[in-house]
Amino acid sequence: MNQWVAHQFNSSAQQREAVTLGMWIFLATEVLFFGGLFAAYTVYRHNFPEQFHEASHHLDIVLGAVNTGVLLVSSFFMAMAVWSIQAGRRKLVVLNLVMTVLLAIAFLGIKGFEYHHKFVEHLVPGSGFHYDGDWPGRAEMFFWLYFVMTGLHAIHVIIGIVVISVMAGLVWSGRIGRENDAAVELTGLYWHFVDIVWVFLFPLLYLAGARG
Amino acid sequence: MTTYLEKHSWGSWLLTRDHKRIGILYLYVILFFFVIASVAAGLMRLELLTPAGDLVTSDTYNKLFTLHGVLMVWFFLVPSIPAVLGNFLLPLMIGARDVAFPKLNLTSWYIFVAGGLCALWALLHGGVDTGWTFYTPYSSTYANTHVIVMAAAIFVAGFSSIVTGLNFMVTIHTMRAPGMGWFRLPLFVWSLYATSLIMVLATPVLAITLALLVVERLWGVGIFDPHLGGDPVLFQHLFWFYSHPAVYIMILPGMGVISELITCFARKKIFGYNFIAFSSMAIAMLGFLVWGHHMFVSSQSIYAGMVFSLLSFLVSIPSAIKVFNWTATLYKGSIVFQTPMLYALGFIGLFTIGGMTGLILASLGVDVHVHDTYFVVAHFHYIMVGGMVLAFLGGLHYWWPKITGRMYPELMGKLAAVLGFVGFNFTFFPQFIMGYMGMPRRYHAYPPEFQVFHVLSTAGASILACGYLLPMGYFIWSLRYGRKATANPWDATGLEWQTPSPPPTDNFNAQPVVTTGPYEYDAEEAERRAKIGLLPQTPGGAS
Numbered sequence: 001m002n003q004w005v006a007h008q009f010n011s012s013a014q015q016r017e018a019v020t021l022g023m024w025i026f027l028a029t030e031v032l033f034f035g036g037l038f039a040a041y042t043v044y045r046h047n048f049p050e051q052f053h054e055a056s057h058h059l060d061i062v063l064g065a066v067n068t069g070v071l072l073v074s075s076f077f078m079a080m081a082v083w084s085i086q087a088g089r090r091k092l093v094v095l096n097l098v099m100t101v102l103l104a105i106a107f108l109g110i111k112g113f114e115y116h117h118k119f120v121e122h123l124v125p126g127s128g129f130h131y132d133g134d135w136p137g138r139a140e141m142f143f144w145l146y147f148v149m150t151g152l153h154a155i156h157v158i159i160g161i162v163v164i165s166v167m168a169g170l171v172w173s174g175r176i177g178r179e180n181d182a183a184v185e186l187t188g189l190y191w192h193f194v195d196i197v198w199v200f201l202f203p204l205l206y207l208a209g210a211r212g
Numbered sequence: 213m214t215t216y217l218e219k220h221s222w223g224s225w226l227l228t229r230d231h232k233r234i235g236i237l238y239l240y241v242i243l244f245f246f247v248i249a250s251v252a253a254g255l256m257r258l259e260l261l262t263p264a265g266d267l268v269t270s271d272t273y274n275k276l277f278t279l280h281g282v283l284m285v286w287f288f289l290v291p292s293i294p295a296v297l298g299n300f301l302l303p304l305m306i307g308a309r310d311v312a313f314p315k316l317n318l319t320s321w322y323i324f325v326a327g328g329l330c331a332l333w334a335l336l337h338g339g340v341d342t343g344w345t346f347y348t349p350y351s352s353t354y355a356n357t358h359v360i361v362m363a364a365a366i367f368v369a370g371f372s373s374i375v376t377g378l379n380f381m382v383t384i385h386t387m388r389a390p391g392m393g394w395f396r397l398p399l400f401v402w403s404l405y406a407t408s409l410i411m412v413l414a415t416p417v418l419a420i421t422l423a424l425l426v427v428e429r430l431w432g433v434g435i436f437d438p439h440l441g442g443d444p445v446l447f448q449h450l451f452w453f454y455s456h457p458a459v460y461i462m463i464l465p466g467m468g469v470i471s472e473l474i475t476c477f478a479r480k481k482i483f484g485y486n487f488i489a490f491s492s493m494a495i496a497m498l499g500f501l502v503w504g505h506h507m508f509v510s511s512q513s514i515y516a517g518m519v520f521s522l523l524s525f526l527v528s529i530p531s532a533i534k535v536f537n538w539t540a541t542l543y544k545g546s547i548v549f550q551t552p553m554l555y556a557l558g559f560i561g562l563f564t565i566g567g568m569t570g571l572i573l574a575s576l577g578v579d580v581h582v583h584d585t586y587f588v589v590a591h592f593h594y595i596m597v598g599g600m601v602l603a604f605l606g607g608l609h610y611w612w613p614k615i616t617g618r619m620y621p622e623l624m625g626k627l628a629a630v631l632g633f634v635g636f637n638f639t640f641f642p643q644f645i646m647g648y649m650g651m652p653r654r655y656h657a658y659p660p661e662f663q664v665f666h667v668l669s670t671a672g673a674s675i676l677a678c679g680y681l682l683p684m685g686y687f688i689w690s691l692r693y694g695r696k697a698t699a700n701p702w703d704a705t706g707l708e709w710q711t712p713s714p715p716p717t718d719n720f721n722a723q724p725v726v727t728t729g730p731y732e733y734d735a736e737e738a739e740r741r742a743k744i745g746l747l748p749q750t751p752g753g754a755s
Contacts, residue, residue: 008310008387010723018312018386025378029416036420036450040435043446051441126432141440144433148424 004180016182023186027193030156034197037152041145041204044138051138055131056209058123059146060114064206067110068198074103075195078164082188088178090171097168097184100191104161111154118143146205153201156194163187215617215714229314230717235300236615237321241328242288242296243684248335249283252276254677256656257639257670265657273656274341275357281344282362286369287328289596290458292604293465294411295324295376298404300615302380304708304715305398307389307724312382320375327369334358334365343654345455348436348447352428360429363422370415370422373461377411380404389707391726395489398706398730399482402489403468406496410457410464414500418454421447445510452503460499463563463595464492466603467534470556473606474538476704477553478545481731484537491530498527508579517576524574531567535560546737550702551625555606558633562598566591569644584654587647590640598636605632605683612687613697617714620690624682632679638672703740705732 002012009015045052081096115124122130123143131139167187170176176183216232225233256276259267268276299317303310311317334340340362342351351359384397384405425447427433434440436447475482482488504512504520512520538560547553569591573579582588605628612620642665647653651662658666700709711720 006314008308008312008314014386018382021385022313022378022382025381025412029374029378029412032413033416033420036417036424036453039450040424040446043443044441047443048441125434135441137434137440141434141442144435144440148427148433148435 002179019182019186023189027189030193034149034152037145037149038200038204041149044141044145045204045208048135048138048141051133051135052142053209054133054135055139055142056205056207058118058121059206060117061206061210063110063114064202067107068202070103070107070110071195071198074100074107075192077103078188078191082181082185085171085176085178085181085184090174090177093171093184094168097164097171101161101164101168104157104164108154108157108161111150115147149201149205153194153197156197160187160191160194164191214716215712216717217617217714218717227318229310229318231299231303231311231314231317232615232715232719234317234321235296235298238291238295238299238324241321241325242291245283245287245328245331249280249288250677250680252280252283254673256280257673259656260658260666261670263658263660263663268656270656271341274343274654275339277654278340278343278362279335282340282366283331284596285344285458285462286366287324287331289462289600290373291324291376292462292600293469293607294373294380294404294407294461295320297400297469297604297607297611298380298407298465299376301611301708302383302401302404303387304614304711304719305401305706306384306387306392307707307720307726308383308387309718309720311379312387313379316375317379320372320379323375324369324372327365327367327372330361330365330368334361337361345451346422346425346447347451348425348428348444349438352425352436352444352447360426363426367419367422367426370419373411374415374419377408377415380408381412384408389724389726393726395486396726396729397489399471399485399488399492400465400468403464403471403492406492407461407464409493409496410461410499414454414457414461417450418458421450421454424450445507445512448507448510449503452506453500456503456506457496457499459592459595460495462600464495466559466600467492467563469603469607469610470538470559471534472706473552473556473610474541474560475731475733476610476702477548477550477556478542479548479733479737480541480545481729481733482537483540483543484533485729485731487533488537491533494530495527498523498530502527502574505574505579508576509583514576521574521576525571528567528571531563535564535567549626551620551622551629552606552610554626554629554633555602555609558629559599559602559606562594562602562633562636566594566598569594582647584652585647586643586651586653589653590643590647593640593643598640602632602636605629608683608687610702611708612690613701614708614713614715616691616694617697618690618694619697619701620683620694621686624686628679628682628686631675631682635672635675635677635679639669639676640672642666642668642672703736705736706730 005012005015009018077096077099081093081100084092084096118124122128125140125144125147129136129140129143133139164187167176167184171184216230225237228234255268256273259265259273265273299311337358340355340357340359342355342357342359346359346363384401388397424433424435428436434442436442436444438444471482471488502520502524504516505524508517569587573582573588573591609620609625612618646662646665649662651658651665697713699712701713702709707724707726710724
């Protein structure tokens with residue numbers, strides 16, 4: 001038995017099966033965690049379709065679309081990192097992980113710029129909220145959902161940045177390699193999940209008011 | 213040979229990754245919270261002795277029932293059987309050295325303790341008065357108590373149950389010994405699997421719901437705020453989407469324990485293994501589809517009410533399958549009335565009453581009449597206490613020799629089981645009657661015509677308390693003075709009985725290989741009879 005197999009397992013195949021299943025179950029809990037918010041969004045979108053439509057115009061579709069692209073490309077680099085570690089190309093793994101992190105930071109930067117913009121336009125809910133439309137209360141609800149949903153997603157992005165950076169360090173120092181690549185692969189699963197959540201958030205929030 | 217209890221230092225316990233020790237760490241913490249929550253219940257029962265609110269003020273009373281509910285649900289019942297007996301037994305029962313993720317297992321205990329400390333902080337700084345259900349808009353806008361800290365406590369403790377559920381599911385999938393197929397798993401393991409499924413899929417929804425409640429209180433996020441078009445009833449939907457399945461977290465593991473006890477003390481193979489296994493899964497699945505029956509009077513549409521009512525009735529099918537199978541297992545068995553068996557028999561009766569009254573409550577029209585009365589209180593206490601707590605105590609007695617290597621005193625055990633059963637019925641049966649007559653729950657004062665029922669109930673509670681204190685006393689006594697236990701004191705089947713009591717750190721001295729199903733009591737019994745000189749029975753006869 002090799003040094004990478006923990007004492008409770010009989011083989012590295014068993015260990016790999018266990019950690020992979022564990023990650024998928026964790027992602028299932030994450031789906032349900034976000035699911036509560038998506039349920040709330042669905043209810044209020046159904047109750048106030050026009051108001052949500054109108055409020056959605058105040059989000060910047062271009063920045064949202066750029067951010068979607070940024071995140072999708074970061075997922076590509078993550079997938080490349082997983083491929084490279086299985087191919088045993090250590091430097092390429094680190095390069096791909098660093099690219100993933102840089103794009104994730106770019107995503108947060110654009111997101112922060114958008115948040116700032118909303119602040120300037122008095123669209124951050126609370127005492128400073130000001131909205132010229134007919135239903136300021138409903139619009140405030142829309143922006144609450146916008147900030148809570150994208151905020152929770154951003155927290156997941158930050159966690160991803162930390163984890164991926166740690167992985168990059170461990171691969172660089174040689175403590176993670178081809179023999180114990182599961183950690184990188186599981187990080188990849190997590191990162192793709194974060195990406196997919198955004199793929200749902202973007203149309204629900206930004207495109208809700210798009211003409212078509 | 214060293215047992216898992218060999219080392220005594222604090223570090224060896226607090227940094228342990230041994231599932232058996234982690235189970236015991238959980239036992240200490242949940243007992244601590246059980247005592248606090250029981251004292252709260254005791255104070256409520258004392259207050260209700262007289263119709264006037266003379267012992268505590270209505271505010272204090274509100275805090276007492278909130279405290280009782282929150283601590284009993286999240287800090288005792290949810291972790292009780294899964295985190296204590298489940299942690300201890302799961303790897304032993306499937307022939308593994310440990311759970312799949314031992315470090316994560318220890319982490320879950322620390323998360324649980326952190327949640328518990330938050331709850332204690334809220335308690336010591338004046339408590340919470342929203343009821344354990346935290347209904348908005350009272351909890352989000354009007355309550356002036358420590359809702360945020362208490363919600364945070366439950367949020368944190370919830371992650372401990374998610375992690376435990378995840379660990380158990382992976383363990384059952386990947387850690388089974390050679391030959392341990394899915395249909396050779398003990399039924400307790402099946403029930404843990406069903407429970408874990410609920411923990412993993414329902415608890416995150418509670419987490420996000422409580423998080424939304426907290427941000428609503430902190431910053432006025434308006435998801436449940438009618439001023440912004442928010443709907444307070446949405447909170448109820450999200451809350452019960454977790455909390456109804458959570459009811460099954462609080463009974464399925466108990467059913468698993470009972471399946472083990474019944475077959476062992478009837479000296480007979482369990483009747484309908486597959487049906488019991490699949491009924492656990494069916495309860496877990498159906499449990500996700502019935503949350504609306506808590507909201508028949510919360511402005512839910514009649515159509516939705518009818519669907520939820522029908523689905524709730526469906527849950528009774530797998531539940532009844534279990535009861536019939538346990539009863540059929542007893543039929544022509546050689547029943548031995550040891551303490552665990554007394555608890556198991558008590559469970560069957562009380563669970564049946566609790567389940568049947570659940571059908572009454574699931575009926576739309578009747579529920580309007582008895583909603584928020586003591587009838588509901590009695591119903592769920594028959595499941596939670598009459599079911600889960602009796603199963604927990606029964607299981608604790610049954611596996612006590614395995615856990616500690618000592619026997620508990622049998623006569624005292626029987627006395628405690630009977631006291632618990634009698635005390636429980638005295639406490640809660642009168643509540644059915646007064647609830648049906650219209651006594652609402654959560655009031656500290658009431659019209660005098662209900663007094664006789666309240667007095668009966670309080671008297672019963674004091675008997676029930678003896679039924680709890682007695683085992684606490686003799687369990688501690690037995691640690692030092694109890695008779696030493698053999699590896700298999702009950703002549704039980706199952707892998708956990710094939711290793712010494714208490715087990716070695718790695719559970720088994722050699723990797724077990726499984727060649728038979730879990731309940732080969734017929735063979736075991738023939739062997740036992742031959743040993744004491746009884747003639748072997750003819751095939752097909754009762755054994």
